[in-house]
Amino acid sequence: MTASLFPDLIVNGEVVPHTLVAAEVQNHAAPSGKPGIAWRKAANAVAVRTLLLQEARRRGLVAHPAEVGPGRFETEEEALIRDLLDQTVNVDPPGDEAIRAEWSRDPTRFRTPPLWEVSHILMACDPRDPEAKSAALARAVAVQEELRDRPGDFARLAARHSDCGSRMAGGALGQLGPGDTVPEFEAALRGLAERETTSAPVLTRHGYHIIRMDALALGAELPFETVQPRIATALEKAAWSCAARDFISNLVAGAKVTGAELGAM
Template sequence: MHAALFPDLIVNGETVPHALVAAEAQNHSAPKGKPGIAWRKAANAVAIRTLLLQEARRRDLSADPAEVGPGRFETEEEALIRGLLETAVETLRPTAEDIRAEWARDPSRFRAPPLWEVSHILCACDPRDEKARIAAQARALDLSKRALDNPRSFARLASDHSDCGSKANGGALGQLGPGDTVPEFEAALRRMAEGEISAEPLLTRHGYHVIRMDAVAQGAVLPFEAVRLKVSDAMEKAAWARAARAFVDRLAADADITGADLRPV
């Protein structure tokens, strides 16, 4: 990305170094061969940061870097921006009526964790070993086809061919809940219906899995009191984000900016 191809970013008379925008552009995606899109996204982000820093200094705020991790602190600029937003962005806490109305809009969004009863056939391999991975994939594809052609044979196929200790139980893993398996296996379970056998073997760090969903118990809808604080927190965060966006929009509307486009969309 050649900085000279892009216009200078100037915010209220302050020229922002191209290097700052170029560094920010690494954090933004763009279609291959269209670096201008990433540059424009970066220029907008840097323009907002510059506006916020200018406003913090106009208000004569001082930086008080907070610890954001063990031994890691905010930069002075991050602390200034946080201090400004804490000072300038105010929101009202949602009322009890607002919280109940938000929950009542769709109570089914708030459920206890699901439970899945699952069986699988594992064709073990180290995915980093290409030769072993290809061989395991071929085995898994064959076993998957055989299981799909004759679903009643699943337990026997697992007993005869699985590389998991569950083969002693016909591949049955018992009941699983969120967090009990590797993320990619859990993601597959969330997509499966009761009685379904996976159409394609799933690759995880353990190898290829042919999966059968034996039973699904969707978590019960939780009562209002069990989720009241969660709903309230989500509403407060959403309200704060809207107020912060409105504050930035006001700063941008009063600013003289070239090289970025901060018009509200």
């Protein structure tokens, strides 16, 4: 991406180097062949960061980088922004009435984790290899068609076709819970009823899977007293995020910015 194709980012008279926006671009998705969208998103993010840093320095704040991991510390800019938000964004902890109201909206949301007993047939491939991906999909579709005619042959077909070691057990993976498998596989599990098989092959980073839900145990509903601290934390975080957005919106409203599109904030 050629930075010179895009306008200079100027925040309250401060010209932001193109290199800062270019470094930020990698953090923003955009359709293939449309780098301008990623650049605009990056420019917006850098503009907001610049406004926050300007405000922190206007207030005379001094950076005290905190340790964020073993041997890893914040940058001075990260520390300044954190300190600024700590000083300016304050919310009250939610009261018992608000917490109970949130729980009462749908108590069934708060459950122990589900348990899935699962079998699968894997056609392994590297999804980044178009040829291998196409061949694996063709194999998976062929097996899926056989299953539609003879659903009782799942274990036999797994033993014959699967590229997973579970083929020795008819494709059985045993009991799984949230986080036990890759997100793509888990997403498919969450959409299956007991004894249901996926209607089309499911692509994960390992290849194409045909998945059968052998047994399903939904998590038990948790009582209010158990989830009260979790709800309180979630409500406080949501309130803090809203207050932080309001603070940033006020900075934007009082700023002069060119080269970014912050009007909707």
